[in-house]
Amino acid sequence: MQSKQQLALTYLEHEPSAAAKILESITETAVAELLAIAPISTAAQVFEQLSTGKGIACLDAMGQQTAAHLLTQLSATNAATLLKGLSQTKRKVILHQVPTLKAQAIQILLAYPANVVGAWMNPEVLTLRNTHTVADALQQLKSFQGNIPHRLFILERRRYLVGVISATDIMGYPESRLLSDCMATKPAALQSRLQLTLAQQHADWGHSIVMPVVNRHNEFIGVLNYSTLNTAIEQLKNMPDKTIKVSQMDNSLGLLISDSVTGVWQALRDAWNLSNREEKNGRR
Numbered sequence: 550m551q552s553k554q555q556l557a558l559t560y561l562e563h564e565p566s567a568a569a570k571i572l573e574s575i576t577e578t579a580v581a582e583l584l585a586i587a588p589i590s591t592a593a594q595v596f597e598q599l600s601t602g603k604g605i606a607c608l609d610a611m612g613q614q615t616a617a618h619l620l621t622q623l624s625a626t627n628a629a630t631l632l633k634g635l636s637q638t639k640r641k642v643i644l645h646q647v648p649t650l651k652a653q654a655i656q657i658l659l660a661y662p663a664n665v666v667g668a669w670m671n672p673e674v675l676t677l678r679n680t681h682t683v684a685d686a687l688q689q690l691k692s693f694q695g696n697i698p699h700r701l702f703i704l705e706r707r708r709y710l711v712g713v714i715s716a717t718d719i720m721g722y723p724e725s726r727l728l729s730d731c732m733a734t735k736p737a738a739l740q741s742r743l744q745l746t747l748a749q750q751h752a753d754w755g756h757s758i759v760m761p762v763v764n765r766h767n768e769f770i771g772v773l774n775y776s777t778l779n780t781a782i783e784q785l786k787n788m789p790d791k792t793i794k795v796s797q798m799d800n801s802l803g804l805l806i807s808d809s810v811t812g813v814w815q816a817l818r819d820a821w822n823l824s825n826r827e828e829k830n831g832r833r
Contacts, residue, residue, distance in 0.1 A: 557583065562591045569598030577603070581610040584619070593622035601784050605634030613639075617646035625651065625673050626777065629658035630784070657770075666748050667741035669781045670762040670771035677703045677728055679711050684724035690716065698772070702761050703732045708768040710761055711735055738763045739773055745782050748773070 561568045561583075572580045572595070584592040584607070596604060596619060608616050608631050620628040620643065628647075632640050632655065640659070644652045654672045661667035675693045677686050690697055701719070703712040712732030722731050737753045738761040753760055758775045 554586070558587050558591070561587055561595050565591070565594040566598045569595050573600060573603055577606040577610040580607045581615070585611065585615045589618050589622055592619055597623065597627060601630060601634075602787065604631050608632075609635055609639070613642050614646060616643050620655070621647055621651055624671065625654035625658060626669055626671055629655045629668065630663075632659060633663060661741065663781075664745055664785055665741065666739050666743045666745065666762055666773055666778075667764075667770075669745070669777055670741065670773045671777075672771040674698065674772050675701060676769065677701055677714070679703050679705050679727070679729040679732070681728050682724060683719055683722045683726045683728065683731065686719050686728060687724070690719070698759060700736075700757065700759055702736075702769060702772070703728055704769050708770075710738055710763060710767075710769045713761075736761060738767075738769075740765070741770060745778060745785070749778055749782065 572583075580603075584596065587595070596607070599607065608619070611619070620631070623631075628651075632643070635643070644655060647655065657672055658668055658670070673695060675689065675695065675697065677689065681689075686701075697716055699715055699717075701714050701716055702710060703714060705711050712729070712734065713736050714728065714732045718731070719728075736757070737751070739748050739751065741762050741764050751760065754775055759772050760775075761769055762771045762773055764770050
């Protein structure tokens, strides 16, 4: 017969949504202790189902290492949303224990005020280069560690958005074909500093559930999902004003830094992916 602890962990694993509803009425300390002994993947699934307020309170009650491990399993957007509710001191300590690329993605989002597009975009997105061939693109799709979006945005070397193509369309072209010859016209993009309520009114949502996001230099820095946008607007209604207005640093400085850091982070990630591909090719 399973112990009470084993039964609880089994329930978390198989019914994360139902379990989260029960945890909403339990003290934050008790929830933190339970999730600390659960497998990290299970804890993350349950944590994603908690309300934002409850999630922040539970994260605050956790040990720093447990919190860092948990946030690593979440999307950068979800992690940043939760961290906004913690003190700046605790936020820094936790982020210091998160893997570098993940931490940088989260910090980019934290630099934006909560009521603008940049705070809710997903910077961990697969992009393609216009100088790549279809064969290059297919290799990137195979090696990408994450969910492959239906719309893939194509950039030129300075990270300007130049086109878009679907993952299924790529497979229909000869492997020697350049993506610049296959892509559709450059789609409209959202500015990272645009207020969420204005972004919600954009006409392009009529035919797409994902839109690209660009910074003040028109460099591609991520994407925003329509469902995330609507969720964000609802969450803002319940957020304290100080959480919305106060970012990790002064807003004007934060936005400036986030614009420049994003490009560096994207370039580093591209270089890392490229070196991994070359290393794999060298082993063959």
